[in-house]
Amino acid sequence: MSMSIQKSVNDTKQSVKARVLTKRKNEKLDAIKETAQKLSASREIERAMMVIVRSIKKLFPDVVIAYTSAPIGDEKSPKVIYVHSQQTIGRTYLEAIKKRMIEKLKNMTYVGMNKIVFKSWMKDSFHLELSGVQYNEDDRLELLYSINIPIKVSRVCAVLTNFSFARKNMLNDNNLNVIHTIVENAEHRIERLKELVSSEQSRVSDLVGSMTNGVLMFDNAGTIVVTNPAAQQFLNIGNKEKKITDIFKKIKEEIVPSAEAGKKKEIDLQTQVYNALADGKPKHIDELLLGQKTLEMFIAPVRDYEKNVSGGALILHDITHLKEIDRMKTEFVSIASHQLRTPLTAIKLFIEMLADEKVGSLTKKQKEYVGDVTASTERMIKLVNDLLNVSRLETGRLKIEPVPTDIIAFVKEIVEDAMPLCQPKGCTITFEPPTEKIAKVPIDAELLRQVVHNLITNAIRYSQDRGKIVISLQQLTTDNLPVTAKGVQMSNVKDHWLISVADQGIGIPKEAKAKIFEKFYRADNARKAETEGSGLGMYLAKMIMETSGGKIWFDSEEGKGTTFYVTIPKNGMEAKKGERGVAA
């Protein structure tokens, strides 16, 4: 019985011992893992060494760690041995480390510099730098055992490390193994990191080199560090220009934004670039002039791994060709519209004079025909004008110029203008203004009139006989949001001014609803009801409303009627630079 108890006690003792050992082992493994992970993130060898030093110090408080990142570079490379220790050491100990490391270095064949240079470089003495070392000149602690472990990167010694002990009991294979493992691991990681960085670097440099955009990078001191062939070609620079200020001297003019005739003005690029870096925000310059070229420029701050601005990048985009195409397009639109309008003008003028009967009176039938020609001509002129506007809208050149306007009077006038059109069908058209007086709202009357007029004429055009058309104007609040609005984020139009045009007409067929704002689209029932119409009106209306910050949508049931909604932002239509012919 007692035997078995004794055995059990022994078993327990052994298992406790095993557990302690396992725990120690796990701790060591964890430390290795942690070091490896940290190294993956660290970029420089210096930083890698700090991680190694910290890990080993934690595991072996008595070890003295020394390293030098010396044998890479040229004869001017610094010769420093860094020493970390948590115990007091003296001159004797330090000299011993130095001696052993220099001996190792001397016999090394895999150094990162020319052999002859290396030999002469080795002649001068090394400087010692102590970190966390309790230094006592007279301390007699003796170096008992040390190992030199080189860390190789790309088959060249990048760092020589030295681990030394003054206590004999540290001298066991197990501890040495752990140190070796940590260092080897570090070596692997640095190697991999270097491969990664260099493959990344070559990928990035291939990418930057093959870009058709010019890329130029400079550091905080204004020294150019990267240029790609495109930038060299745009700026006509070689290796002579080393400072970013040399580049600023080359670019002196920009095109005044939104100027029609390509007016130039001087530009202080230096201030613009430095401001962008100071703000830490990218900046964009539309059109810069550089010799015969027109460039678009992006200025981007470049940050280091600590997210501090460490310099800047200029990205140059050659838009000379685009400007040329733009010019050709403008010219084409201009010529085409001129060519189309000229014969139309002649027809319009002669028909007007015929209709005035100043050159002789017309029979009833003749008057009817003259009226038909007038209507067709006006339609053709409108089509040409619409096409011109579409072209301007699509190239983003339509100008929106909001002016504070009494919008009640504005809508009322459009409604009254449209009244005569109601007569043939016997439709009634009413306007429901808001009950309270409202302050003036900035709108581009010319453009908004086009939109509202279009909606009202459509309402009349597609009304049944004696149909009712109701136009209302109100400010949207949470209470009166139209429940019928589908596909419109109502939160986006809160407080907007809402103009609605409701008819009891033929309505929009289900299958046509998604296409109603498409260019040249006309619903089948609309085509049957009325042959006139270019299919541009709704497209233009949507473009105008959305470009100016508003919205347009509708609710419709085939055979029952349609209500169109147009909203204008609370503070009015948004201004936009661009151009507009008097045709609009």
Added chain:
Amino acid sequence: MSIKKKILLAEDDKFICKAYQDGLTRAGFEVVIAHDGEQALSKIKSDKPDLILLDLIMPSKNGFEVMEDLKKNPSMSKAPVVILSNLGQESDVKKSKDLGAVDYLVKSNYSMKEVIEKVQSFLGKS
């Protein structure tokens, strides 16, 4: 009977030219015709019109060039210049106004009646 006001109509399209000529004559104006820019300049010199209706796209010298010449020789004419063109881009309008045009009418968008009213209003001012 008051003396008829004289208008120089510079227009290269023969139909449009004929239409404006007829309309303006009937409205009581004396109309002098020029079919291109050079002709316009020489008739401005010789006929001393009270108002110039100027097309922009014309042979020999275009409307802009005519205005440039007028600007260079202010003694040649003091008559207001109204552009009557089918170009309608903002840049054309701006360039014309910069060169001294008092108004810019896109032909296809104005009826004869409206053009005559414009002419009358500018002559009333002068």
